[in-house]
Every structure is written in C-alpha cells, then in structure tokens.
Amino acid sequence: MSSLNKNRASLLARDRKDSKLTVLGRDLIRNRYIYLMLLPVIVYYAIFHYGPMYGLLIAFKNYGLADGVWGSPWVGFAHFQSFFENHFFWRLIRNTLLINLYELLFAFPAPIILALLLNELRLKFFKRVVQTISYLPHFISIVVVVGMLVDFVARDGLINNILAMFGMEPIAFLQEPGWFRSLYISSGVWQGVGWGSIIYLAAMSTIDPSLYDAARIDGAGRWRQTLSVTLPGIMPTIVILLILNIGSMMSVGSEKIILMYNPLTYETADVISTYVYRKGILGADFGYSAAVGLFNSIVSFILIMLANTISKAVSDHKLW
Amino acid sequence: MTYKRSVGESIFSWFNVGFMLLLCTVTLYPFIYILFASLSDPTEMARFRGLLLFPKGFSLEAYKAVLENPMILVGYRNTLYYVVIGTAINLVMTTLGAYALSRQGVLLKNPIMFLIVITMVFNGGLIPSFLLVNSLGLLNSAWALLLPGAINSFNLIIMRTAFQGIPVSLEESARIDGANDWVILTRIILPLSLPVIAVMILWYTVGHWNSYFSALIYLRDRELFPLQLILREILISNSTDNMMTGAATSDRADIGVTIKYATIIVSTLPILLIYPFLQKYFVHGVLIGALKE
Incomplete structure (x- = not known):
C-alpha cells in the first residue's frame, strides 16, 4: 500500500475514536474540494430527482396549482x-x-x-x-x-x-x-x-x-x-x-x-x-x-x- | 487447426451470408427509398406506386421548400443550441460527480452513491416532474430541456468506473507535489480519459439531437421548438400544408409528398454522415457499460 493511502488509513483510524460529528467535520475539511465538486451534483439530484419524489404526495391529494404540493387537501387513496x-x-x-x-x-x-x-x-x-x-x-x-x-x-x-x-x-x-x-x-x-x-x-x-x-x-x-x-x-x-x-x-x-x-x-x-x-x-x-x-x-x-x-x-x- | 466442412455447414454458410444481405437490405432500403423519393419530381412521385429503385425524374424543389421553411431553420438552430449547451452541462456535471465519487477515503461517498442508485430504480414519474419544472418557473423555457437531464446516472457510473481504473499512484505523486483535487482532475484524470469522454460527448449529443418528449411537454412557444418537434408536425401530424407557402400553387398537393422525404433527409443527414466515423466510439461505450454488469 502506498504512503498516501496509509496516511489516509491512519487518519480514518484516528477518526474512529472521535464522535461521528467530529469525524464528519474533519472529512469535510480534508476533502473540501471533492465536496465542492459534489455540491452541484447533490443539488441537481435533490431538486430534479428527489423533488419529484416529494411531489408524489399529490397522488394522495386534491392538487391545485395555486395550493402547491403541501397546501392541497388530502384525499387519501381516492385517486x-x-x-x-x-x-x-x-x-x-x-x-x-x-x-x-x-x-x-x-x-x-x-x-x-x-x-x-x-x-x-x-x-x-x-x-x-x-x-x-x-x-x-x-x-x-x-x-x-x-x-x-x-x-x-x-x-x-x-x-x-x-x-x-x-x-x-x-x-x-x-x-x-x-x-x-x-x-x-x-x-x-x-x-x-x-x-x-x-x-x-x-x-x-x-x-x-x-x-x-x-x-x-x-x-x-x-x-x-x-x-x-x-x-x-x-x-x-x-x-x-x-x-x-x-x-x-x-x-x-x-x-x-x-x-x-x-x-x-x-x-x-x-x-x-x-x-x-x-x-x-x-x-x-x-x-x-x-x-x-x-x-x-x-x-x-x-x-x-x-x-x-x-x-x-x-x-x-x-x-x- | 483445420477441419473439413460438412455439406450441411457449407449450405449454412451460404444461407447465413444470404440472410445478412437480406438484413442489410431491409435496414438500408427505407433510407434509400426516402433519399430517392426526396430527389424525385413531385408530380411523378405523387402518381408513383411500387418499389422505388431510382429517383423518378429529378427535382430539388422539395429541398428548396424545406430549406426556405422558417420553422425548419428555427428548429435546426434551436436543436444546435440545445445540443451544444446541453452537452456542455452534461459533461461538466457528469465529470464532477464521477470524479468525486471515484476517489478513495471520502466519508460520504457511499451514502451519496446509494442515493443516486435509488433514483435509477425509483423516480417521481412524469406528472410530479412536470409540476416541479412548472413550479421552478422553467415551463416554456430552454432550461426545461437542459437542466432536468443534466446527469444521466448510467453515464455517471460508466465514467466513474473509467476514472477508478486510473492507477492511484499517479494521483498520489501529484498530491505529494502539492496538487489539489481540481488540478488532479484537469491535469491527470481527464487527459487519461479521452475515450470515455468521447463516448459521453457522443451519447449526450445524440440524445439531445433525437429527443422530442421534453420539448413536447415543456415548450409552448414555437420559436423554442427543437427540430424533432417540427419533424413530428410535418411527418406525423401531417401538416405539410403549413410548409407549402413557398411553393408554386399548381403543384402544391404534389410537392407535399416529397417535402416529407426531404425533411427526413435534411434532419437525419448530420447523424448519417458522422456515424461511420464515430461508430467505434459508440461500440466502445457499450462495452464499458457492459463491463460494469
């Protein structure tokens, strides 16, 4: 195994002793460029893939364009x-x-x-x-x-x-x-x-x-x-x-x-x-x-x- | 190692070659028919019945009508715009995602990958996507065609697999020299990944060129229509009448027939022309995708 990977492995080993939040914080700082690159990707998937999944709520609602997804009244399984x-x-x-x-x-x-x-x-x-x-x-x-x-x-x-x-x-x-x-x-x-x-x-x-x-x-x-x-x-x-x-x-x-x-x-x-x-x-x-x-x-x-x-x-x- | 071919095998070989020739004919004849028909004289073509083996007479009237048709030109321009901008967005987004998700030692990598894979098996479907685009105010705008498909998850995975195949030692030596991820991506990973990038450009480009459905549901303004939507009107909704404004009145009804064929040729020619040269990249891409399975 190469030195850099060893270095990362030892960092991960140290992480194990700390609380999850500290570990996450350290990871976010260490890989800040990677997370910066991921940001538009995550935003894209959140909006254009998970957005419509949230929008599926209207299957149980009487959807009106003016009321929006959340504001429309529930109708249960009527549809x-x-x-x-x-x-x-x-x-x-x-x-x-x-x-x-x-x-x-x-x-x-x-x-x-x-x-x-x-x-x-x-x-x-x-x-x-x-x-x-x-x-x-x-x-x-x-x-x-x-x-x-x-x-x-x-x-x-x-x-x-x-x-x-x-x-x-x-x-x-x-x-x-x-x-x-x-x-x-x-x-x-x-x-x-x-x-x-x-x-x-x-x-x-x-x-x-x-x-x-x-x-x-x-x-x-x-x-x-x-x-x-x-x-x-x-x-x-x-x-x-x-x-x-x-x-x-x-x-x-x-x-x-x-x-x-x-x-x-x-x-x-x-x-x-x-x-x-x-x-x-x-x-x-x-x-x-x-x-x-x-x-x-x-x-x-x-x-x-x-x-x-x-x-x-x-x-x-x-x-x- | 040689061995004697039995009579049955020889017969099979001839049958096989015959079958392949038939397949090629069945595949190519529709294109040949359309090419010949588009070059035919409209009046003769309108009366013609049977298998077309060469153009009936010769006339470029149909092409003239097509190229003078403002909607076709607008459609062509819009499609070029969607292809160029759309593919650029696709490439940037897919590359960023593929690079970030192919690195080792990133804590949130697997959860994010999992969330992406979920979207490949389950999605909100047509109506919620339509309402989302509507509520974002993108309805009837070019962005409705460019943003919702910014990343194709299959392509993301193919690219990620390709990036993972690049030796880690290259990345490490760069890191020791002080390179950050941005430098590693642009100076090391991308130059070593040209084949997969070529495949991505081709797939996204062909996808944008051929797509009509998003435009059908999201666009109202005819000035924004891509070529495929105009084609749909001409070829399927049979509204050649709209196109005949440029043609002489006497053979209006006739030229409608050849205009259809000329439209197909004009809209498909770019792909038919570049296809033979790019074929190996397309095939290469399928193989990368297949290796994943």
Missing part, C-alpha cells in the same frame, strides 16, 4: 380507488403486459440470434460491414422512425404498394387495433436488433479460444460448437438481460406510442404511461394521473426487486 374502478384499468394493464410479452418473445431473442449468426461469418470484412449497417437505425430519432413507418404503411405507401403487386387489398395499418403491436414490435426490432447484438458479441469475444480447439478435437462441427461452447459462454449475459426485461414488464415508455397511436387504436395501444400523459399533461388532472403513475412505479419497483433477488439466487449476477 387509486377511482383508477382501479375505471373501466379502462384492465385494458391498460393488459396492453402494458402484452407489449412487454411480445417484446420478450420477439425483440429479446432477435439480437441473440443475430449475434450467433454474425459470429459464424468467416469474412471479417463482411462481418464489419453488416455490423455497421445494422447499428445504424439505433441512431435515428424515434420521430423519424415513426415518421418513416407512418409513411410506409399509409394507404398509398410502400407496404400497401407491395401488397397491391400481389393483388392484395390495401390495409389501413395505423387505424387497425389488430396491427398496432405488430408494427410497434417489428419497428422496434428493425431499430434495435443490431445495436442489441453488440453486448452478446462482446460476451462471445471473451470466450476462451482453446474451448473451440478442444471441441474441434472432439469432433464437434460448427453447430455443435455453437450449442456447446458459444451459447453457454454468453448465457450469463442472456440471463441478466432476461431478468432485467422481466423486471420491467410493467413499464412501457410513452414516447414511441404517443407518436404511433390514435383514438382508433387505443384498444390495443393505450398503456399506463400514455394514459398518464393524456390525463395529466393534456387533461391537467394532476393528482389522479400522479396516482396512476405511482401505482405503475410501485409495481415496477417490486418487479425489479424480485428480478434482482431471483438473479442473485440462480446466478452470481446481480444488478446491485
């Missing part, structure tokens, strides 16, 4: 109750869960399969080109992605033109509730599959090459090597990401859906976060929508805790 009794409640829960379920079924395995296939490409140059192209959509803004989608699936758009070539009737994709999830998930896969594969490719690059040599000596072909070496090698990464995914089953971001949906497709498209947006930001029903948001956060929080506990139990990997 929660009216949400649970709302006839859209089950539709919101169902849509939120189903979109996540389909993502788990299609969007989750897609990057794994792509990574496995990329790993089998012999020409390194070709592999690099494919990777570069497949990462590209990740950097396109969601507005442009949805804008392109809207244009392509329009009545006279690219997709319907192709369907017409095969003599099929045009489909009003964005007006049909039945198509919403397919469009949402497939455009998500289109945008994210390449980028998502990076993490698995990175995991593959850490696999010991001698394992492949050993497998080859034992007569394993490429298929066998993939099954017995590559897949087990990336399994920890897959498990972690899977658990993270399951942990976020109850949350779907509103940003993309708000761009894609319309009242005709609310039946399948409306999720909790978009409902909060409509009720709160557009409808200014702050107390109620904050309660709906809080309900969603609490369920998500419980799920992620559960996921982390399971992750700790089944593997050494945990999120924190």
